[in-house]
Amino acid sequence: MSIDTSALDFLTGGGGKSAKFETVGDRIVGTVTSATTRQQTDLDGTPRVWSDGNPKMQLVVALQTDLREEPDDDGVRNIYVKGAKKDPQSGTGALIAALAACGPGTQLEVGGRLAVAFVGLGTPPGVGMSPPKLWAMRYERPTLGAEFLDAPQPTPPAPAAQAAPPQPVAAPQPV
Secondary structure: OOOOHHHHHHHHHOEEHHHHHHOOOOEEEEEEEEEEEEEEEEEOOOEEOOOOOOEEEEEEEEEOOOOOOOOOOOOOEEEEEEOOOOOOOOHHHHHHHHHHHEEEEOOEEEEEEEEEEEEEEEEOOOOOOOOOOOEEEEEEEOEEEEEEEOOOOOOOOOOOOOOOOOOOOOOOOOO
């Protein structure tokens, strides 16, 4: 099933915590449950735009993980993919490289597995600015029929009780 960035995703989006990448080496692995495009915002919530006024967009990928931080934590973590497509260590570039490694035409799909790692810090883009985080990603396509493989298997029927083998019939005796 391909990712759909329709209005329905906009209306039903949200949920899940943001994945935390605080230290070089932090990583997360999970199953893709959705992916939507959303405008980037500053820390104060102001929408970010390019110098020409067009919105700066990002891809928000929800991953179902094994992480649980509190009793009602469902394990869903959002990662925010942005950056230059041509830079293989930006979020966008790393995701493009991970998809390309799976073969031509590979797309991000619900059910695929995505591993994301914070691998280092780049050069700050300007004086007084923070260095960008550098990323590495690996993607595995959904397994064909995986939903069936995880389903409980039907129990085979018990073998029917076998009847006793037929006994030879005595030939009729003359009277």
